[in-house]
Amino acid sequence: MAVNDFCPSAHIDGNIEFRRNDLPQGSGNSSGTAENSSNPTASAKQSEFDGDCGVSASAQMGASIIGYPELTISITNTSEKDISAIQFYAVPYDVYGDEITSWKNQNNLYTDTAIGAGKSTSISYQFIEDRVKTVKLYIYSVYFSDGTEWGNKDAAKSTILDHGALVEVSGES
Numbered sequence: 001m002a003v004n005d006f007c008p009s010a011h012i013d014g015n016i017e018f019r020r021n022d023l024p025q026g027s028g029n030s031s032g033t034a035e036n037s038s039n040p041t042a043s044a045k046q047s048e049f050d051g052d053c054g055v056s057a058s059a060q061m062g063a064s065i066i067g068y069p070e071l072t073i074s075i076t077n078t079s080e081k082d083i084s085a086i087q088f089y090a091v092p093y094d095v096y097g098d099e100i101t102s103w104k105n106q107n108n109l110y111t112d113t114a115i116g117a118g119k120s121t122s123i124s125y126q127f128i129e130d131r132v133k134t135v136k137l138y139i140y141s142v143y144f145s146d147g148t149e150w151g152n153k154d155a156a157k158s159t160i161l162d163h164g165a166l167v168e169v170s171g172e173s
Contacts, residue, residue, distance in 0.1 A: 049163035053142050053150040054079030055086065059169040061134050069132040069173030071109075076120040079144070083115040087141035087153055088167070089160045090125075092132040100131055107157075114145070133172045138164030 056076040064070040071090070077083050088109040092100040111123050140160040141153040151164065 047163065048149070048152045049159075051150065052078070053139055053165050054081065054083065054144070055139060055142055055165070057139065057165075057167045059135075059137050059167050061169055061171040061173050063173050064126045068130055069127040070124055071127070071135060071137070071169070072122055072124045073137070073167070074120065074122045075115060077115040077117055080117050081148070082117055082145040083142060084145045085110065085112045085141070085143040086115075086139060087151075089138045089140055089157070089164060091136040091138075091161075092127070092129065093134050093136070094131045095133045100129065127173075135169055137167040137169050139167060140164040 054077060056078050057073055059071055059073045062070050062072065073088070075086065088111075090107055090109055092106075094100055106125075106127055106129070109125050113121055113123060115121050138160050139151065140155050140163075141149060141151040143149050143153070152159070155164070
């Protein structure tokens with residue numbers, strides 16, 4: 001299993017900066033934003049998905065003891081803070097490699113297993129849909145014990161797919 005150390009950083013998510021060419025540098029209001037809507041100036045928005053998510057993870061698809069698809073995720077806390085919870089988003093695929101779109105109730109996977117700084121753990125999820133052969137897995141929220149969060153626990157599917165940290169999944173059920 002390959003460990004995915006990659007966590008996304010500095011994504012441009014549709015924010016566009018507009019500047020008036022007829023004003024000298026430093027003109028306008030002190031915030032650098034436009035004084036009225038006809039001359040908009042937008043600064044780059046910092047994303048909750050910027051920076052290191054503090055997790056290194058890999059996953060393995062297999063079959064449970066009763067023959068249903070099972071996903072085992074190996075997680076290492078690479079941060080200097082304890083982790084209180086992690087949220088994952090799973091996109092399921094069948095044997096043909098087609099996304100299973102009728103599958104709605106097990107996309108959001110969650111663990112509140114505490115993981116100390118520098119420590120590792122494994123968690124498993126058994127799926128009730130036996131057509132699932134593999135998944136694309138994303139981390140979209142890491143909640144630390146100090147109350148900070150990487151990502152967004154309330155992120156929409158499109159945001160998760162664009163900005164979440166992709167976890168490599170090997171094997172098939």
